[in-house]
Amino acid sequence: MDWDEYMRRCSTKKCQRVQVDESFVPALQDDVMEVEHLLAEPRNDHVSVDGILYFHEENLGKCYDIGNLSCGFEFGLKTNIGGLGSPKTQDAKDDLKLEVLDGLLDDVKIDGLHATDAFSGAYEDYLLADFESADKACGRKSGPYGQSVTGNSGSESHSPGLSGSSIGVGGTSESIKQPIAQSECSNDSLDTRVTCDLNGAFRNNPCQPSNGDHMHLSPLDTQHLNELDNDHPSTGSIASHENETVSAEACHTAALREKRFRRPTQRYIEEFSNLRSKEKVSTAATKNKESGTKLHNDLHHIRLRALRKIPDGKTICGTSDVAFPESKIHSRHLKKEELEYDEEPFASESEDEFVTTKRSRKNDRRKHQRMWTLSEVNKLVDGISEYGVGRWTDIKRVLFASTSYRTPIDLRDKWRNLLRASCAQKFNKKQSEKQEPALRSLPLAVLRRVRELANIHPYPRERSSKKSCIGQVGSLSLPSQSSSHSKRNVRRNKCT
DNA sequence: CTTAGGG
DNA sequence: CCCTAAG
Missing domain, CATH: 1.10.246.220 (Serum Albumin; Chain A, Domain 1)
Known part of the structure; x- marks a missing residue:
């Protein structure tokens, strides 16, 4: 019954990639039971979204159950919020729901990883880094967050059991390696790629038309995703999404558009990370902050990845000095940052966010000097x-x-x-x-x-x-x- | 790997 | 802040 707790767990499990599966079930047994109840065939002891979605995919005729599941979530959330008596019911619900979905998404990722050891490294990073943005890409234009989940699970959760389906996964992994190799702009390519995959999954999924069932997830989550994006808090666009049922074609064209001009610049990345860490401190409700942090960390990860791909710090393109203050390629530092990056929660002391970059680029040992603050x-x-x-x-x-x-x-x-x-x-x-x-x-x-x-x-x-x-x-x-x-x-x- | 000491 | 030596 403790949905709040449940969702908190979901979102906090985010970074503990492998452990989620084990700890998920025992920790949330009570809640999971409800889900199981909604499903006709709970899948062994592994009750995660993966199971649900897999089921969704394989049992075409039972999409209705998915609808029910969504309702179940909705219901739980609603009652929970109602109990809290919060005046900001809508927002809070929004947050909570996103967290649920977020947590669920992570589970999907994890299962995909389990299924495909071969490229787990690249794949994992790829998923962690771009899953959300990919969903954003699709979700913003097309609507249902749930769709995105479905699409991904369609291409991933297949692989363990079914022989032929691994092709899809392999294809995905192959296609992601290339963008990663492009270092800095990996974000962009990955996004589009994922979007495409999603669309492919949609089109091939006979259940697709039924997505109206869980359409109710759409408006709120769309809004939330936009907030997450936070570059353009598109308050206006939500209304337009409100009542229209977005078709698969719409999603497709949207994806194409995304592909064409969505190209996060370095500045975007940097601003994003900075913004994230700053705003989270001041405004963010505590519920939201895990997601935000994750996003932030993802970006950080992307940056690290980009840096690693580049043999020498000097070869990073011109703006890199601004974009990556700490872009000094030093194995020791990279290692350290990588180790600690996941424990870096939007530095609560981001007051001292500024890096003294007074000294410029070359052969400067103290490239990223950071002033010590009083605190x-x-x-x-x-x-x-x-x-x-x-x-x-x-x-x-x-x-x-x-x-x-x-x-x-x-x-x-x-x-x-x-x-x-x-x-x-x-x-x-x-x-x-x-x-x-x-x-x-x-x-x-x-x-x-x-x-x-x-x-x-x-x-x-x-x-x-x-x-x-x-x-x-x-x-x-x-x-x-x-x-x-x-x-x-x-x-x-x-x-x- | 952590610390001390020097640059 | 960086580097190296020593435990």
């Missing part, structure tokens, strides 16, 4: 006071989990600089009033905390030069950890 410094200091100096990885994991930049090394460097700054300030204050540029924006509160911590956790080697500083600061409650005791001892004491 970051505070977090760092907190972390140090909690974990001690030297546990940079821990600090990063706990306090900087949301900021994928800022490696543990960065934290350490920053701390080093902070120490230096605090020392310098002390020093300068004593000597003269002239301030070092380093501590211009450093509030005294932070400075004091830094100094305290500097007393408690002497920093390696810095001590020699620092000792003079902190010695003057006054030994707060330090017995005598001065010289002979190395910092290691201090740390060990703290640990144990």
Whole structure:
């Protein structure tokens, strides 16, 4: 009954690509039971959309059940929202529904992957990156989100059992590899390709005419998809979609149009990701944010992919420096970003979204320098006071989990600089009033905390030069950890 | 892999 | 911020 919970789960499972299948069923057993009830033949213990859609495809005569299923979803959502008594019933419902669909979509993806190991890598990425946009492409012009799902499942869920059908999948995978190879513009090509596939599936699917059954998904989801797209919040177009039943031809022509001029530029990609991360912070309802984050991450993924395909950073086309601030091709960084990209939820500290790109392109080591904000410094200091100096990885994991930049090394460097700054300030204050540029924006509160911590956790080697500083600061409650005791001892004491 | 230290 | 050496 807990649909809210269910949908939340659906959307949060998004990134855990493989696990979804296992955890899906047990976690949501109660809810799933309803679905099963609606279906005439629940498919083993694997009750995901895949099963549903597969069923939908194979049992042509029972499309009605799908309609029922949709109704079931609708009903559940409605009742749920009603219970909440939210004034924004429509919007909320919209969100929730999208999340459901989103989660379901992911399941479809996963099943497709299971079915086709051969190209799982490319395929997975492709799906993750472009599934939504593809659906958008079709959904916006043609309507039912459900159609998109159906189409995809038609080409994918076939493969495991049926011998001949794997051709379709193979074809798909083949066609996607090429766009990916085109690196930066992969988004575009993939979109159109997927759209085509979808259309093919539609046309071949005898159930297609019956899509009026779950047509009621269309208007709202269309709207939502447009919002997701968020480039053009097409409020007007929704009305036009409202009452018309879109035909398959319409979808087809729409797809063709998409193919012709939908070409996301790099600027689009970048703006998109930035916008996403910014807006999510301020406006977005919490429900929406998973989807948005995913989209954002997808874009990020695309970018990474694009970067990887290019042998040398310099060969990226001219605008790349603007589009990809962190486009320095450095294996270490790529690896790191890739590792952490999925835990990068629209950096809640996107205040510091700007990257200081003052230095330009060439042979510049500090290509993506990011200014440390006050909040970051505070977090760092907190972390140090909690974990001690030297546990940079821990600090990063706990306090900087949301900021994928800022490696543990960065934290350490920053701390080093902070120490230096605090020392310098002390020093300068004593000597003269002239301030070092380093501590211009450093509030005294932070400075004091830094100094305290500097007393408690002497920093390696810095001590020699620092000792003079902190010695003057006054030994707060330090017995005598001065010289002979190395910092290691201090740390060990703290640990144990 | 993580940290320290130096550039 | 980057690189390298050391544990």
